[in-house]
Amino acid sequence: MPTITMPELQFGEVFANIDLLLEACGLTLALWAVALAAGLSGGLLVGLARISPRRWIAWPARGYVELFRNTPVLVQLIWFYYALPVLSGIQLPAFAAAALALSLNASAYCAEIYRGGIQSVAAGQWEAGRALGMGRLRLLRRIILPLAVRRMVPAFTNRAVELAKNTSVASIITVHELMYTARLFSSQNYIPMETFTVVAMIYFLLIYPFTLASYALERRFAAGRA
Amino acid sequence: MTVAGDVVLQVEDLHKSFGSTEVLKGIDLSVRRGERIAILGSSGSGKSTLLRCLNVLEMPTRGRLILDGEAVGKPAAGGGTRYREAELNRLRARVGMVFQQFNLFPHMTALENVMEGPLSVLGRSRAEARRTAQRHLERVGLGGKAEAHPARLSGGQQQRVAIARALAMDPEVLLFDEPTSSLDPELVGEVLGVINDLSEDGRTMLLVTHELGFAYHFATRILFLHEGRILEDGPPEQVLKSPREERTRRFLDRFTAFRF
Amino acid sequence: MGYVWDFFAVARNADILLAGLGQTLLLSVCGIAVGVAIGGVLAAMRLSGRRTLSWPALAFTEFYRNTPPLVHFFWFFYGLPMAFGLTLPPFAAALAALGVQSAAFFAEVFRGGILSVETGQWEAGRALGMGRARLMRRIILPQAARRMAAPFVERSFELVKTTTLAAALAFHETIYSAMVIVTQTYRPLEVYTVVAGLFFIVLFSASQVAEWLEARGRRAGAR
Numbered sequence: 225m226p227t228i229t230m231p232e233l234q235f236g237e238v239f240a241n242i243d244l245l246l247e248a249c250g251l252t253l254a255l256w257a258v259a260l261a262a263g264l265s266g267g268l269l270v271g272l273a274r275i276s277p278r279r280w281i282a283w284p285a286r287g288y289v290e291l292f293r294n295t296p297v298l299v300q301l302i303w304f305y306y307a308l309p310v311l312s313g314i315q316l317p318a319f320a321a322a323a324l325a326l327s328l329n330a331s332a333y334c335a336e337i338y339r340g341g342i343q344s345v346a347a348g349q350w351e352a353g354r355a356l357g358m359g360r361l362r363l364l365r366r367i368i369l370p371l372a373v374r375r376m377v378p379a380f381t382n383r384a385v386e387l388a389k390n391t392s393v394a395s396i397i398t399v400h401e402l403m404y405t406a407r408l409f410s411s412q413n414y415i416p417m418e419t420f421t422v423v424a425m426i427y428f429l430l431i432y433p434f435t436l437a438s439y440a441l442e443r444r445f446a447a448g449r450a
Numbered sequence: 451m452t453v454a455g456d457v458v459l460q461v462e463d464l465h466k467s468f469g470s471t472e473v474l475k476g477i478d479l480s481v482r483r484g485e486r487i488a489i490l491g492s493s494g495s496g497k498s499t500l501l502r503c504l505n506v507l508e509m510p511t512r513g514r515l516i517l518d519g520e521a522v523g524k525p526a527a528g529g530g531t532r533y534r535e536a537e538l539n540r541l542r543a544r545v546g547m548v549f550q551q552f553n554l555f556p557h558m559t560a561l562e563n564v565m566e567g568p569l570s571v572l573g574r575s576r577a578e579a580r581r582t583a584q585r586h587l588e589r590v591g592l593g594g595k596a597e598a599h600p601a602r603l604s605g606g607q608q609q610r611v612a613i614a615r616a617l618a619m620d621p622e623v624l625l626f627d628e629p630t631s632s633l634d635p636e637l638v639g640e641v642l643g644v645i646n647d648l649s650e651d652g653r654t655m656l657l658v659t660h661e662l663g664f665a666y667h668f669a670t671r672i673l674f675l676h677e678g679r680i681l682e683d684g685p686p687e688q689v690l691k692s693p694r695e696e697r698t699r700r701f702l703d704r705f706t707a708f709r710f
Numbered sequence: 711m712g713y714v715w716d717f718f719a720v721a722r723n724a725d726i727l728l729a730g731l732g733q734t735l736l737l738s739v740c741g742i743a744v745g746v747a748i749g750g751v752l753a754a755m756r757l758s759g760r761r762t763l764s765w766p767a768l769a770f771t772e773f774y775r776n777t778p779p780l781v782h783f784f785w786f787f788y789g790l791p792m793a794f795g796l797t798l799p800p801f802a803a804a805l806a807a808l809g810v811q812s813a814a815f816f817a818e819v820f821r822g823g824i825l826s827v828e829t830g831q832w833e834a835g836r837a838l839g840m841g842r843a844r845l846m847r848r849i850i851l852p853q854a855a856r857r858m859a860a861p862f863v864e865r866s867f868e869l870v871k872t873t874t875l876a877a878a879l880a881f882h883e884t885i886y887s888a889m890v891i892v893t894q895t896y897r898p899l900e901v902y903t904v905v906a907g908l909f910f911i912v913l914f915s916a917s918q919v920a921e922w923l924e925a926r927g928r929r930a931g932a933r
């Protein structure tokens with residue numbers, strides 16, 4: 225029987241080195257920002273391709289989206305860091321590999337949000353635009369997207385939250401972001417409980433504002449519809 | 451008066467507030483067994499709230515509710531009344547309610563809807579519940595629709611199933627809250643016909659409605675509610691043809707403006 | 711042109727990989743079971759209408775929904791046991807982390823499904839004199855279950871993908887097994903491509919089945 229000792233927690237130790245963890249947040253935020261920006265823009269292109277009436281455009285887009293949504297993000301990160309160099313002959317730095325994988329991942333999810341949003345715009349709007357003699361692209365840009373984007377905002381906010389959580393996985397391919405730094409720190413100081421509790425709090429403080437924003441947006445959207 | 455039974459439901463100084471707005475401002479009412487009472491009043495006057503207080507879907511803020519000589523709830527410190535959940539459930543089982551929106555259970559067939567109360571509240575056997583349910587469906591003219599789900603029924607048929615569901619509990623008092631207000635005009639007649647047929651059972655019924663003609667023929671007594679108070683209470687002949695209050699007259703005039 | 715693919719390197723070690731996949735599925739199933747059990751309690755607490763119950767449940771779900779699962783894997787593997795002078799096997803730690811994290815999400819699925827049932831259904835049941843528990847079981851849950859199905863499946867898929875993080879605890883699931891094979895064969899491209907393919911096949915076919923079932927359920931629901 226192992227004897228259970230009551231823990232003596234040393235949160236002071238963690239807070240004494242909090243600047244180490246906060247500095248590491250920089251890379252976490254950078255990864256988040258890059259992937260989110262890429263996801264929002266790349267996702268639009270893929271989303272539009274997804275709803276193209278031309279199959280040779282729509283099908284590869286669908287394949288891409290399904291591939292990234294049906295594989296774990298860790299597999300994606302590992303593939304771009306360890307497998308891709310074998311194929312391309314170029315070893316990406318860990319941060320670049322992580323940014324690339326997370327960007328492609330975010331694009332796939334955002335593409336579905338764009339697609340859903342665009343398809344949720346009533347057929348009447350398409351017809352009204354066509355009746356004015358607008359082409360498909362102009363119609364999308366001037367009528368459909370402005371209408372759809374408002375409804376997509378809560379979903380994008382949600383996606384931003386998931387993405388922020390995913391950045392921590394980059395620690396496994398040695399990106400020195402918050403999670404990596406935390407593991408290093410905890411193993412050097414033998415205070416994993418304290419370290420990971422504080423790190424969880426830091427993540428929560430980074431992420432929760434987005435969740436609160438998405439609640440507010442959803443409420444506003446629900447009220448606007450009623 | 452055509453009926454003169456004992457008092458089945460008594461309401462004393464009933465008040466109901468939602469937050470700071472008082473919706474019912476002191477209702478006194480005594481309902482005799484077998485009475486058929488139509489409740490009239492403009493929108494927002496508190497008709498639904500009154501009905502919902504009678505089977506305690508809403509808890510009264512103040513006042514007393516006496517069913518069959520038994521007071522509902524225990525007096526609490528501070529003048530209010532305390533209700534126990536089990537007691538309320540027993541009371542609701544004895545006071546039936548038919549809603550404006552039917553509120554049928556969509557995952558059950560018409561027959562299962564009607565069986566549900568006897569089965570899970572009255573503890574009847576499945577066979578017996580099925581027998582009575584079928585009988586009540588036939589009573590409302592839907593014996594052939596027993597196996598249909600609500601989504602497959604018209605609004606009028608759904609409301610008739612809802613009436614059968616309430617009847618299957620054999621309630622002492624049956625409440626109707628605008629049972630035809632969400633129906634297409636051509637379906638109103640079939641539901642009112644069913645309600646009218648129930649008169650012969652001698653069951654006590656309270657009906658909120660905007661169908662003045664039906665109220666005139668169906669009811670033994672009419673209440674006119676205005677801003678949370680009973681303004682008028684009497685036989686149909688008197689309330690509808692020679693109301694005491696100016697308010698009531700104005701309300702009735704709006705219904706007769708386009709009569710042809 | 712220069713690179714010669716060699717999938718035999720993977721095929722020779724297929725047993726290791728398949729054993730890993732088995733562990734992934736085992737962890738997934740256990741994780742879903744724990745998550746559903748705790749999630750059900752959390753949802754009941756949030757719907758209880760009592761602040762002493764609903765607020766702790768709210769804090770719990772919000773915390774675990776807004777922090778990365780990987781932190782919780784490490785917390786349960788290194789943090790909790792070391793603080794108490796114990797050790798936890800990787801499977802137990804991973805299961806605990808997955809369980810509480812997915813519980814937060816499952817709780818939202820359950821709560822959302824129950825709240826989506828119209829108030830008229832509650833009122834109709836109460837008007838018949840049904841007690842809260844019976845009303846829940848006979849009227850509300852059967853209707854809520856239909857609406858929970860799709861988000862429930864989605865959360866379960868997320869959970870399956872999240873189990874891969876247990877590789878960081880040296881738990882022998884699919885990715886960890888792949889890493890073992892890579893160290894023996896030096897064929898990361900083939901191994902990791904196959905791993906991606908495996909996950910894709912499992913998850914994509916499962917999602918197609920779920921979609922088909924859901925469409926059938928919708929048709930049945932519209933009877």
Ligand SMILES: Nc1ncnc2c1ncn2[C@@H]1O[C@H](COP(=O)(O)OP(=O)(O)OP(=O)(O)O)[C@@H](O)[C@H]1O
Nearest residue numbers: 468469473491492493494495496497498499500628
């Ligand atoms: N749950 C509630 N919360 C707050 N206010 C309520 C609630 N239920 C009813 N009210 C308010 O009480 C007042 C009376 O409502 P009630 O539904 O009883 O009127 P009514 O006479 O049935 O009207 P209608 O003919 O439109 O059905 C209204 O002003 C309504 O807004």
Ligand SMILES: [Mg+2]
Nearest residue numbers: 497498499628
């Ligand atoms: Mg009303």
